[in-house]
Amino acid sequence: MRTALKTLIVSLAVVAGFAAARGPDIVLPDGTTCKPVDPEIGATVADGKVSHFCQDGVALVGTTQLVDDQGLVTRIEYDPAAPATILSDALVGFEVRGVTLADGTTCLNAGKGATLAFLGERVNFTCDDDAVILGYFDWDGATLLATKGVVKYSEADGFTLAGHERMEVSVLDGSAYIVGSEWRLASFGPNGTAALPDHEITLEIKDGQVAGSAGCNRYFAPVTFGVAGGVTFGPAGATMMFCEGAMEQEQRYLTALALVDDYSITPDDELVLTGGGETLVFRR
DSSP states (O other): OOHHHHHHHHHHHHHHOOOOOOSOEEEOTTSOEEEEOOTTTOOEETTEEEEEEEETTEEEEEEEEEETTEEEEEEEEEETTEEEEEEEEEEEEEEOOEEEETTSOEEEEOOTTOOOEETTEEEEEEESTTEEEEEEEEEOSSOEEEEEEEEEEETTTEEEEEEEEEEEEEEEEOOOTTTTSEEEEEEETTTTEEOOTTSOBEEEEETTEEEEEBSSSEEEEEEEEOTTSOEEEOOOEEOOOOOTTTHHHHHHHHHHHHHOOEEEEOTTOOEEEEETTEEEEEEO
16 A cells, blocks of 8 residues: 555545445465455556555455355556556465454364364364354455354363354455475476585565575565466576576576476475476475
8 A cells, every 4th residue: 555556545535534444454375465445445446446455566456256265356466656557467366274353363274174063064263262263254345254153172062162253354364375484495307306405495485575595696586376276486586696516506496486387285295386397396
């Protein structure tokens, strides 16, 4: 919510009277947090109604689609100096990995294997202390509600529901599993060449960027998660040091990273990036 669009919103708020934005923050798969805009302000970019501002030149437009724990948003990139100029737009899909409720309670997705249920609703999120979320969400495009329950256990009765209440959701965390951790390259290339132990290569994704060590130089690049779960990395920038014995590996790594279009997590919690005939395997 900065630059020209920030000025736009502030000026509109003065006229309309500033009200607290409604709806939850949305954390995108790339780790970017998008803040809701009050619908009464009516901010638009190139005729698209802005629902959330994310960072300089990035916003969400239109209505967030939410079915169970699967979400879909329209993400746009615009010129902050000329908000009517759209540089790109794309649908971004995400799985709700966690939520924060209005009272500060944080909850994590229990996964598809969860079987505990009360009031005819499955426990889909487990929260702080003994709290859970029953079922999924009620979403009218502005306010997101969930049913928070308190579960108790005794040997005599097993698990029982001690109480429940409707509560507003303040944060939907759709960040990808691979975001926010530092990953270390174990091997790469079609033949699984081991990374040089004395020139560690790392990768960390947060706030829409990937950064790390390429073995000698620090590198950074934009990252994009696709609607179907793929991932791509934009042109990389890097520092310009020379390290004997590391430069060939560094160039091969950056070339391979630029070809990536998909990722997966193995049962051993390894991150596997693939694309263009390349395979890069990372461990935490």
